[in-house]
Amino acid sequence: MLLIDDLLTLLSPIAGFKFVMRTLMRTAEEQWTDDTPLKEQLLELQEKVDSGEITEEEYVKEEASILRDIREIQERRQALAEQHQSGQ
Numbered sequence: 756m757l758l759i760d761d762l763l764t765l766l767s768p769i770a771g772f773k774f775v776m777r778t779l780m781r782t783a784e785e786q787w788t789d790d791t792p793l794k795e796q797l798l799e800l801q802e803k804v805d806s807g808e809i810t811e812e813e814y815v816k817e818e819a820s821i822l823r824d825i826r827e828i829q830e831r832r833q834a835l836a837e838q839h840q841s842g843q
Contacts, residue, residue: 788832790825797821 797818804814 788828790828793821793825
C-alpha cells in the first residue's frame with residue numbers, strides 16, 4: 756500500500772499540472788475564437804454612422820476591417836474544430 760500511496764503522491768502534481776495546462780489551453784482557444792467583441796464593435800459602428808458621428812465612407816472602411824477580423828476568427832474556429840475531430 757505504501758508504494759501505491761507514494762506513486763499517487765508523486766503523480767498528483769503532474770495530474771494537477773496537466774489539468775491547469777488543459778484549462779489554460781481551453782481558455783486561450785475560447786478567447787482566440789471569440790468574435791463577440793468584434794460584433795459589438797460592428798453595432799457601435801452602426802450607431803455612430805446612424806447618429807452622424809462618422810461618415811458613410813468611414814463606416815465602410817471600418818466595417819470591412821471588422822468583417823475581415825470576424826472571418827479570420829471563423830476560420831480559426833473551423834480549423835480548431837477540424838483539429839479536435841482528427842485528434843479524437
